[in-house]
Amino acid sequence: MARKIAIVEDEIAIAHNYRDALTRQGYEVELYAARQPALAAFRQRLPDLAIIDVGLGEEIEGGFDLCRELRAMAPELPIIFLTARDSEFDVVSGLRLGADDYLTKDISQPHMLARIVALFRRVDALRQPLAPQQEEVIERGPLLLNLDRMCVHWQQQRVDLTVTELWMVHALAKHPGHVKNRQQLMDAANVVLDDNTITSHIKRIRKKFFQVDSQFNAIETAYGMGYRWLL
Amino acid sequence: MRLRRQLILVSLLTLSLPWAGCQYIQEMEAALRHGQILALDATAQAVAQRVSSEPGLLERLQSPRWQQPASEQLYLHPVTTPLLLDGYDDDWRSLALQGVEYRSDVNSSVGNHPADEPSAGVTSSETPAAPVGMELTLARQGDFLWLFAWVEDAQIRYHNPSTGLLGSGDHLLLRTAKASMVEGWQDYVVRSGAPGEVSVVYRDRQQRERQEHRIQGVWQEHAQGFQLELRLPLSLVGDRLGVALMDAVDLPPVPVVNEWTLRELAQRPTHRGLGNIQPDVAAPYWVSLDDELNRTVAVFSRQGLKLQLASSNQWLLADAGVLQTSAIRPEQQPHGLLSWLYRLALGSKSFPVLEADTATGRVLAAESLLVQIDDPAAVVGGWYQWGRKRVGRVAEAIRDEQGQPVAAVVVEQSSDNLMALTNTAFNRLFFYTLLATAVAGAGLLAYASWLSLRIRRLSLAATEAIDDSGRIQDSFPESRAVDEVGDLTRNYAQLLTRLREYTDYLRTLSSKLSHELRTPLAVVRSSLDNLEHEPLSDSARTYARRAQDGSARLSHILTAMSSATRVEEAIRQAELERFPLAELIKSVGAAYGDVLPAGQLQVQVDASAEDCLLLGAPDLLVQMLDKLVENAADFCPPGGTIRLGLRAAEQHWLLQVANDGPLLPGRMQGQLFDSLVSVRDASNRDATHLGLGLHIVRLIVEFHGGEVVARNREDLSGVVFEVRLPKPAAAP
Secondary structure, eight states: OOOEEEEEOSOHHHHHHHHHHHHHTTOEEEEESSHHHHHHHHHHOOOSEEEEOSOBTTBTTHHHHHHHHHHHHOTTOOEEEEESOOOHHHHHHHHHTTOSEEEETTOOHHHHHHHHHHHHHHHHHHHSOOOGGGSOEEEETTEEEETTTTEEEETTEEEOOOHHHHHHHHHHHHSTTOEEEHHHHHHHTTOOOOHHHHHHHHHHHHHHHHHHOTTOOOEEEETTTEEEEOO | OOHHHHHHHHHGGGGHHHHHHHHHHHHHHHHHHHHHHHHHHHHHHHHHHHHHHOHHHHHHHHSGGGTSOGGGOEEEEEOOSOOOOSSOOHHHHHHTOOOEEEEOOSSOOSSOOOTTSOOSOOHHHHSOOOOOEEEEEEEEETTEEEEEEEEEOSSOOOOOGGGOOSOSSSEEEEEEEOTTOSSOOEEEEEEOSSSEEOEEEEEOTTOOEEEOTTSEEEEEEETTEEEEEEEEEHHHHBTEEEEEEEEEOSOOOSOOOTTOOHHHHHHOTTEEEEESOOTTSOOOBEEEOOHHHHHHHHTTOOTTEEEEEEETTSBEEEEEOOOOOTTTTTOOOSOHHHHHHHHHHHTOOOOOBOOOOOOSSBOOOHHHHHTTTSOTTSOEEEEEEETTEEEEEEEEEEEOTTSOEEEEEEEEEEOHHHHHHHHHHHHHHHHHHHHHHHHHHHHHHHHHHHHHHHHHHHHHHHHHHBOTTSOBOSOOOOOOOOSHHHHHHHHHHHHHHHHHHHHHHHHHHHHHHHHHHHHHHHHHHHHHHHHTTSOOOHHHHHHHHHHHHHHHHHHHHHHHHTHHHHHHHHHHHOOOEEEEHHHHHHHHHHHHHHHSOTTOEEEEEOGGGTTOEEEEOHHHHHHHHHHHHHHHHHHSOTTOOEEEEEEEOSSEEEEEEEESSOOOOGGGGGGTTSTTOOOSOTTOOSSOOOSOHHHHHHHHHHHTTOEEEEEEOTTSSSEEEEEEEEOOTTOO
């Protein structure tokens, strides 16, 4: 059964391009140009993944509202923000509303598809646990990172990371002690970001670990080079 | 010139106030003077008309007495004080009368002898006699005529009765014309044999020698000669009087001849005559004040007004009133400065000096002459300086029925009152204008200070409105004053606000632009992505790939464009921590060393900065260094070096990134750190430079409370970017 992906996007050309790309991958795609029709359709039937633009026509922050309502309806539903607005404030707002990732519109299709696949994998893993031996798991001290389930545990406690963040942690933790520069982190996370966005991603990752363990200091900044994972 | 100095200069214009006041006073004084002249003229006219309207008086003025040459006439000073007939002039001196002076050269005498006249005398021509002189003063007291003759004569010869002459020695000759005598005259010889009482003799019609007892006199000697005092009744004198000194040159060599007549006497070569007697001619009229005219004129006299009546031959006919003389004189320049100012300010015109009255009986005022010549309608008058006072003098002619001038009225008045008036006015003016000038000056000065203070404040605010880095300050002190300066302040504030809004807009333009461009870019990119999955010819695929590359580059550019905004966001969210700056520099330097060509980067951390602890955001500082080193690397020529240095200054940590690259163009230095400003060569196309790197540097430096400057090295070998980071106040 094809997975259903809802795209809420007021820019018809983009919406159609994404639909074509996703359809090509075998997904079933629904397009909505505004918040109200989308919401009405979601009430009838939930999609498996929602890709939402923040600004929807007249509603500048319609995407955020939609995300809130959708999250209320379906707590497990993966939601991706795809928007031209890339300010730190918007990113934080989007993620706080429960979005699983926040992407800027100029992301390339392969990067986006990889993300979608990863998200579906996480959803699947939550629904039906896979056999442990089949899973790609990295264990570094208190860190337990399951790339198949797309989840991270620190000291046996789940750390709620977005897909981008998880890939970054994975890239760092895979080779502890090695310095990963920003470009490497970007490649790992399938994104094109500038230095500051990387820095704020790292900052957010640290904060999320801090919430679990206030002594967390496994990610070290190597000034001028990048970051490394400490054992 | 500073504004305050300009206003002080302008305030000097208030000095025109006293000037105008002085001009006014001068005008006023001139007008008053003119008025006084007119008033005097009116008085003079009144006197003139009064006199001319009275036939009796007019007749007196027309008498021949006033037609003779004045120089021949003798003036009888009217005297009221009693005189003592003693031959001494003490009592005369107190009257201060001016006598007539006669002085002879050696050979001259009254009787103008022809030189070739046969002369009996021989001695006179052989031994020239010493010059003689006589000062003759005449007075009239009641019905008596007093005469005082002071004679300078080196050789006094007394009368020798044995000669049988009327006067054989030095003697005085009086020639009178009694009223009873229609024609002819009577001569008297006043002679003396020794100092003491004189004897006066004359010859009667029968040529007999007679003594005249009504004429009394005393002869006294003095060092230079002798003096004579005579008293004779006016009735004896009549209308005419001639006086001559007969100085005996030598004793007469011839024996006594009784037939000597007086006429011969005058011609005798043994005597020199000195006086106003001409041989064989009746004596001139004597002149004196005319009592009746005097009474008439006196009616018009008043305080401070001097009225004089001058005959047509300039004799004083009537004299009434005196100018106040003594009252004003005593104060000798009470305020030296004030009177100096007075003279300076009023530009006291110099008037001709009026000679003190000489009491000769002559009226020598030019006006009294002029008025008898000039047009009758004209006011003849003028002002004179008389001591410290000024005297106005006006003359008016007295005319007979035919309109011919017969006499002149001269009126004099000192300008005491006028002076007092202008003096007071000047003093007041001086005080008031001084006060006004001081007040106006102080006021203007205060106002100038206040105004220039405001303008200076505005100028200062305008200077500080844009800080060194070219950023516009948020607060501009707006004035609430309603005047133009207030308007200017407000306009300036408004202008700065607009400018700030504009620069803010410019600053955010790139990020806004990147937002706006991102959506169409997304359309392009997603379309190209989709295109890859379509069957395309090889050539079409090439184009698609090129389009893909181009859009990827565009995406990079858009990301870079919003980087400044992102740095600002990062700054907002930055958390400060205390960290060792030196270590950061070293590790960053090591990291750069890997990237840059070997040996291009030199890191120099001064020993003074080894233990440098900085409160800041290391991430941001690294980013800043990234930009600076990246910038340096871009400009550094191959083989050149980039120096990354840190050292401690007094209050700062000095972080320097220097390279050997091309120098900065002078015009851009101030704006180098502004958004979207780049000094890079436009020909270098392969890299994208939006001029945001250094702007980000500045944002980060400012966040740390420091400042950044870019300048050429002093030896012009390269460029130095210098970041000053303040040392924390409570450094451990």
